[in-house]
Amino acid sequence: MQFFIDTANLSQIKEAYELGILDGVTTNPSLMAKEGIKGAEAITKHYMDICKIANGPVSAEVIATDFDGIIAEGKVLAALDKNIVVKVPMIKDGIKAIKWFTDNGIQTNCTLVFSAGQAILAAKAGATYVSPFIGRIDDSSWDGVNLIEQIAHIYRLQGFQTKILAASIRNALHIVRCAEVGADVCTCPLDSILGLLKHPLTDIGLAKFLEDAKSMK
Secondary structure, eight states: OEEEEEEOOOHHHHHHHHHHHOOEEEEOOOHHHHOOOOOOHHHHHHHHHHHHHHSSOOEEEEESSSSHHHHHHHHHHHHTTTTEEEEEESSEEEEEEHHHHHTTTTTTEEEEEOOOOHHHHHHHOSSEEEEEEHHHHHTTSOHHHHHHHHHHHHHHHTOEEEOEEEEEEOSHHHHHHHHHTSSSSEOOOHHHHHTTTTOOHHHHHHHHHHHHHTOOO
């Protein structure tokens, strides 16, 4: 399973890259706004800066919701760097645009997916990635990881090549559960990735080893 970091913060992207486990980055307008990135020129530069660090797929989201607008924005984004993946919302014109991008050799990430039916449409249109938002599903009193498992099962049966990119990850347990049920990618905040490092018995064991090492001097 690949690890993407879900942020527009360059320092966090660099930290994840230096950890040696970073495969890519996902962003969205909210994450860009959080970093104070405003204006077309600044946004373009920021995407290019992310690509320089990440050295892997970077999902850049379109703002338009009509077919022509999505295509126009997507073409501009895709031209920025070979690793740019155009992030398209799960809407009717979004599916049409994904098919156009697929036919024209542009990678896509179908975002805001909340059902297996939506995931099937994205795969039929040829999306490179499909992004089910499992944390938001959990917030609505359903189990988001069960959706990942259902989509993985369908994709295996039908031979779809679209990769399942588990999004809206809230904690380290989400990452582990997604790995168990067949997600191809998890995209998550840096804190969730670093959470995988933590276990109290590791801390206790390390403290004991260090204590014993002192006694050997």
